[in-house]
Amino acid sequence: MTDHKTLTSRITSRLQIWHDQMMGLARRKTAPAWLGGFSFIESIFFPIPVDPMLAVMVMARPSRFIMLAILTTICSTLGGIVGWYLGYEMGLTVIEYLGKTHAFEVIRGTGIDGEHDGIIYKNMVAGYAHHRHVAGNRWSKRFVDFILEHKESK
Numbered sequence: 001m002t003d004h005k006t007l008t009s010r011i012t013s014r015l016q017i018w019h020d021q022m023m024g025l026a027r028r029k030t031a032p033a034w035l036g037g038f039s040f041i042e043s044i045f046f047p048i049p050v051d052p053m054l055a056v057m058v059m060a061r062p063s064r065f066i067m068l069a070i071l072t073t074i075c076s077t078l079g080g081i082v083g084w085y086l087g088y089e090m091g092l093t094v095i096e097y098l099g100k101t102h103a104f105e106v107i108r109g110t111g112i113d114g115e116h117d118g119i120i121y122k123n124m125v126a127g128y129a130h131h132r133h134v135a136g137n138r139w140s141k142r143f144v145d146f147i148l149e150h151k152e153s154k
Contacts, residue, residue: 026060043079
């Protein structure tokens with residue numbers, strides 16, 4: 001029993017130390033600049049979301065939550081625009097340079113290169129699937145029914 005209490009108290013004290021460190025960092029004058037920079041980079045290529053950073057900064061300075069949320073939104077949007085532009089201008093060029101092939105033969109329509117509607121890179125397949133709501137495929141009704149069913153079960 002003492003081992004459990006000791007472990008619990010050690011974990012609790014470590015979490016308190018981390019909490020105090022994060023709150024101290026969030027109160028710095030440079031914290032909003034870091035938040036904006038990470039929001040911008042995260043929208044382009046950085047795989048770690050900035051939401052925890054934003055949450056800590058709002059806890060540290062609750063009166064600035066609107067300014068921090070607006071800053072995060074603007075920087076994230078600008079990063080998304082830059083990421084889109086990079087993908088638009090360089091995406092297919094880079095894939096062709098790497099010698100990767102296309103996938104999914106197009107049965108109807110034109111596809112991305114006139115014959116295929118997808119790209120294979122290593123073990124990743126990227127493609128576009130368009131589902132219309134037609135008599136043979138009532139997917140949107142099934143989706144809404146599924147959501148309502150699960151909403152009522154909670």
